Amino acid sequence: MPPFIHCITPHNSTDRTQDGRRAEGLSDAPNRIVAALVAAVDAFARDSGVEHLTIDNPMLDGFFRYSWQPGAAGFGLTGLFPPDHKGYHDGARVPRAVGLGLVRAMLRRDGIWCRLQDGDRFFVHVGEDQQLYVGSTARCDGAIALCRELGLLAEQIGSSPYDRASDRTEVLPPADDAFWTGLAALVAERGGVLLEETYVRNGSRWHRLTPANLDVVRTGLTPRARLAVWPDLTNDIDPILDAMGQFGRLEHLIVQQPDGRIYTRIADPWMASRTDAYGYSHRSDSLALIPLLPAERNPLMTAALPDRDGILRARWRTNPTRADRRRDFLRTVRKGEIRTGKVAATPRFGVFVDLDDDLGRAMGFINIPELSWTHIDAITDAVHVGQEIRFEVLAVDLEREQVALSLKATQEDPWRRYFDTHHVGDIVPGTITRLVPFGAFVRIKPGIEGLVHLTELSTYDVGAPDEVVREDDDVLVLLVEVDFARRRICLSMRQAIET
DSSP states (O other), rough: OOSEEEEEEEEETTTTOSSSSOSSSSSOOOHHHHHHHHHHHHHHHHHHOEEEEEEEEEEEOOOOOTOOOOOOOOGTTTTOOOOOTTOOTTTOEEEEHHHHHHHHHTTTTOOOEEEETTTTTEEEEOGGGGGGEEEEEOOHHHHHHHHHTTTEHHHHHSOOTTTGGGGOEOOBBOOOOOHHHHHHHHHHSSSEEEEHHHBBBBBEEEEEOOOTHHHHHHHOTTTTTTEEEEOOOBHHHHHHHHHSSSOOEEEEEEEOOSSSSSEEEEEEEEGOOOOOOOOTTOTTOEEEEEEESSSGGGOOOEEEETTTTTTTOOOEEEOOOOOHOOOHTTTTTTTTTTEEEEEEOTTTTTEESSSSSSTTTTTEEGGGGGSSSSSSSSSGGOOOOTTTTEEEEEEEETTEEEEEEEEESSOHHHHHHHHHTOOOOOEEEEEEEETTTTTTEEEEEEEEEEEEEEEGSSSSOSGGGGGGGGOOOOOEEEEEEETOOOOOEEEHHHHHHOO
């Protein structure tokens, strides 16, 4: 480890969000702070004579990406690497400018995470709350002076918390000649298999191997990729759909279309009954389900690609990332259950809810109609940031890592309570709330309104509702029809008068 290690933080790193928490991500951290931190890294690299950096332990959806702040297009790799992320892998050597782009993406919480280093003489690690850990064999006095000018605090420390020595790594056999000979025999025997190419942490590509394309696929694999061989796709989709319908399973759905293209998504139980354009239900597709949880994964073969000199240098973390733990947490959330959480934010389109102090940050979302049985003028009329609330889970979306919630489902439905004692044909009191060209709305109980059609306002013909009533008038109405599903009530003043 280099002898000079500095922790670099903004002096104003105690900036808070509107709900009192530390600023996290691009939406909360000013761009000028990100720019200053990137400039500091550049200065340390220049002082150290670093022109190229090596990517170490790269991830997609790494340590610090939070689900309510979706990453930039391409996980922050857009403009740095091709759309297929070619060149972003363990051991890749990139120019300093590209390395700075990766640092910027990590500081902006755009999804990715990796370590950057130049042999044993220089490294950069991006930590939580916009902390940077920079190590160098040089003193870097000029970079430290620049940090002060930029309003950054550079403190010398003993080690980085993201040092490689802290990794727990998985040892895989090398994808050597013996591996490829065995794989070729397996492909010949079965006619085809699925190859999962994990090119970075949390990032995989899928290939269907046949005797005809095995060599072509092999030559295009990412350096140091982790390989897993699975049973072939199937055209018998009914057993696949049945398996998808089982709750408690967390699996990848692999779909190969007739043109040979393969795409994946997380298999949710609700998908099993869908027959729309998602593609998994097309009878012409070939499908496979692959477990996501490490304890449930039993591939036919596994290996990691060695470097060109035949030496296996790939390092694969076995300690789960935040993204892994978040998905495991989501797997414990069930539709219909009652939970508690804390209101995280109240944008104008709904309410974000923390389901858990850490893993479930802002995973829950309440649409405005699910806030209350009664009309509210503003979200803050129902909840406020920091409030502990009780809610029902409506749906769990593993793909988007979002849980639909309902606050009003835990409250007594005023409609049910009212119509336990009132029935069609009853005459009840009400208050005119608003007039419309085709009639008048009447509130018969707080949270319960019905329409009196123009033809039901009086025993004589009426051209406009204001010929008979005004807003806030107290009236008697007869319950004509109640539609619970659509939350509609038809009322009649005329029939109340005639009865």
